[in-house]
Amino acid sequence: AEEVGGGDKEVVKDYFNKSGFERWKKIYGETDDVNRVQRDIRLGHSKTVENVMKMLTDEGPLQGVSVCDAGCGTGCLAIPLAKEGAFVTAADISAAMVAEAEKQAKEQLQLSNGFSAGPVLPKFEVKDLESLDGKYDTVVCLDVLIHYPQSKADGMIAHLASLAENRLLISFAPKTLYYDVLKRIGELFPGPSKATRAYLHAEADVERALKKVGWRIRKRGLTTTQFYFSRLVEAVPAK
Ligand code: SAM
Incomplete structure (x- = not known):
């Protein structure tokens, strides 16, 4: 049996450092x-x-709240989080993605000069999810689970939950729309050079993985457009 992450992970990393980086930088x-x-x-x-920004801010201001953006890509979420005053740690397995996210954050954020209040530049790190450590009030992981087969998803979810003190937001491509997705997958993933494998996840499986480590789902959201499907869940300690 493969290690967690295993062979797939090297393929994913390579993809997001090369052709996948160019493709997704454009999309994002x-x-x-x-x-x-x-x-x-x-x-x-x-x-x-x-939706994520709304779910988070509905619970109160993000000023001074520590947030880990796991698999941050080009910083689409890390930057708005920092704008709201969160202390963001943004990590990704792809060095190219992290460099792009940092560049965009520096361009887009009016950073605090130490005297005036203002957003704090996120802390950017090149590392895979499994290597993340520390504690954060909130952990968010958007559209990354698609790179994890179900056999590895439970471990990934458990690890993210272990980093979070108060809430964990995860989005994933829902398996209920499997057949819809299949019809379109040819267009989404036109060839081996353009993409890695995509794994869809049943909401019940994600919920079960959270439950196993003592978390429950508090809020749910769903985004669908013609070619994009993403289920969003916010989990909190069950207690
Ligand atoms: N979360 C970002 C967003 O929503 O804008 C990016 C989503 S993109 C579809 C998936 C990202 O996950 C890529 O940047 C990729 O490098 C990263 N990724 C994939 N597997 C990873 C892993 N095991 N650890 C950390 N990042 C990973």
Whole structure:
């Protein structure tokens, strides 16, 4: 049997440092050189980010709250979190992604000069989820579970929960829409050079993995566009 992360993980890392980096930087960016499918995914993903920001801020201001953005990509979430005053740790397995996220954060954030109040630059780290340690008030992991087969998802969810004191937000491609996704998967993942495997997850499986480590789902959200599907759950310690 493979280690957690195993062979898949090297493939994913390589992809997000090379062709996947170029592809997703474009999708997550604002430039016009995207095709119809990419534009649709961009829209769907931005809605997920909005939903996350709403779920988080509905519970109170983020000023001074420690948040770990696990698998931060180009910083689509880390940057708005920092804008709200959160102390963000943003980590990704891809060095290219982390460098891009840091560059964009420096461009987009009006950083505190130490005298005036203002956002704090997130702490950026190149590391995989399994190597993250420490404690955070909130852990968020968006659209990363798609790279984990179910056999490895439980361990990943347990690890993220162990880092979180108060809440854990995870988004994933829901398996209920499997057949819809299958129909479109050809367009989403047009060839081996363009993508890695995509794993869909049943909400019940994610819920069970959370329950196993003493967490329960408090809020749920769903974003669907034509080519993008993402279930969002916010979990809290069950107690
Ligand atoms: N969370 C970001 C967002 O929503 O904007 C990026 C989502 S992107 C689809 C998936 C990201 O997960 C990529 O940046 C990839 O490098 C990262 N990733 C995949 N497997 C990972 C792992 N095992 N540990 C850390 N990051 C990982």
